[in-house]
């Protein structure tokens with residue numbers, strides 16, 4: 139971060155940007171090396187003093203943080219935010235009320251409809267050969283049961299081909315069909331690496347590979363795929379579908395949506411699924427009781443929630459904060475994307491308080507239905523060319539609770555100039571771990587900034603430190619409040635607020651000249667009616 143910082147700081151030290159860290163270290167005496175760092179510290183301190191807005195942003199974020207209260211209210215008070223659910227509406231109402239309290243205008247913008255569905259109680263028990271309440275969750279959009287349904291379990295048969303499968307199908311009548319592969323171990327690989335002998339670990343990995351391949355074949359030999367198999371089992375009279383989508387960590391499963399139309403689809407945690415599977419395989423014929431009380435709501439509006447701090451001298455140019463608001467609902471969507479949401483809401487609050495009259499208009503987009511394909515942000519891009527064409531910058535966050543460690547130029551040729559300029563205003567403490575890559579890659583999907591990049595607008599991802607995101611929280615039943623790292627969120631709110639402030643003040647418009655025109659992603663249409 140040495141280069142961009144010194145570039146910005148108006149002192150004679152700016153020439154040091156031309157030295158690489160390594161060349162200084164190797165060729166210049168220690169005293170000069172120390173001098174460079176002293177100069178940098180001087181610069182940092184001088185800058186913090188020079189810019190009272192940056193200092194005030196940091197002070198407000200540090201001394202009056204609303205992150206814990208807001209996270210509790212959203213994640214614990216409202217809960218998960220599945221598209222089409224009542225909770226998504228409640229969450230939007232809550233955010234709008236928060237913004238009103240902060241003096242920020244905010245509103246819901248409908249862009250289509252979705253199948254409405256509200257999660258209810260899932261209660262699954264093994265009642266034979268012995269009694270155990272199982273850790274299980276009805277999948278999103280799964281049909282419900284009126285009362286507890288009891289039935290034996292049966293393992294998806296390993297048949298020769300689709301004809302044999304049709305002959306076997308009547309066996310599922312009245313039964314719960316176990317359709318997931320039994321995992322050979324419930325221990326994550328890092329645990330094996332720490333304790334197993336090499337031979338034993340290799341053996342486990344090999345066994346798992348073979349099992350995975352065999353299971354893939356087992357499904358394919360039925361003549362169906364994962365999606366259509368559930369429907370075939372349903373048609374054959376199964377009582378329900380039982381899967382287990384292990385997330386390769388202790389006690390974590392991923393919870394997505396169901397493919398059945400009448401019978402419940404449930405996910406059973408690895409430990410309990412393994413128990414059912416082994417008992418079924420050994421002939422103990424376990425019976426389970428499944429109560430799944432979700433509610434269908436018909437076709438409901440789907441929407442984005444948008445907040446605004448009106449600009450002054452350049453009110454028709456825009457700087458946007460961005461984070462999807464929806465989540466899967468196995469947990470409470472705390473890190474996907476509660477944390478991105480919290481960072482943007484906190485940054486908006488701070489900006490309104492410290493920098494209430496921005497040159498450019500500041501907008502925040504809390505997108506709907508990102509999880510089903512960036513639908514909210516794609517719809518916004520389609521519906522608001524006046525904003526997209528006059529966008530100075532958009533900052534999106536959507537990969538967990540960690541400190542921002544990656545900032546790329548999204549493939550824009552001149553992104554280094556302006557992002558470097560804005561980043562240079564962020565004191566070292568908050569950005570030292572940020573790796574920049576310019577011009578970077580446009581990126582085809584992944585999260586909502588991609589919807590804007592595809593339209594050629596300057597949108598950037600604030601990439602977070604991992605914190606075991608992919609195994610432990612992303613789309614899992616453990617994505618909950620306790621996984622939030624508030625110090626990192628505070629850090630990110632500071633970085634975001636300063637970047638937005640700098641982007642608003644910059645006398646120059648950000649260039650959207652593309653570094654690599656050939657590889658540019660094309661816009662994808664928003665899905666505006668979902669089921």
Ligand SMILES: [Zn+2]
Pocket residue numbers: 462474475508536537
């Ligand atoms: Zn996400």
